[in-house]
Amino acid sequence: MQTTPLYEDEREQRLHYHAVQRIARDVGRSVRDVIPLYETELEQLKGRAKIKDFLSVLVSQRVKEILLNMQGWH
Numbered sequence: 905m906q907t908t909p910l911y912e913d914e915r916e917q918r919l920h921y922h923a924v925q926r927i928a929r930d931v932g933r934s935v936r937d938v939i940p941l942y943e944t945e946l947e948q949l950k951g952r953a954k955i956k957d958f959l960s961v962l963v964s965q966r967v968k969e970i971l972l973n974m975q976g977w978h
Contacts, residue, residue: 910947920946923960931971942967 911917924942928935946963953959 910943910950919960920963923964927964927968927971931968931975933971938967938971941970945970 911920920942924935924938927933927942928938931938942963945966946959949959949963949966950956
């Protein structure tokens with residue numbers, strides 16, 4: 905079974921990495937902590953998205969909400 909790469913090219917990968925960096929900074933977590941959650945959410949949304957231009961914004965919002973909710977439980 906062949907899997908589709910998460911990023912179509914280097915430009916897209918950089919775009920999402922910058923989004924991960926912003927999230928990490930905003931919620932006080934490390935980039936290493938954010939990447940797995942971000943990529944999981946990106947994979948889920950990317951498969952259903954008809955227009956992919958705003959994926960980084962949508963994924964960032966979802967991941968930030970999840971991380972902030974997790975912090976609220978500690």
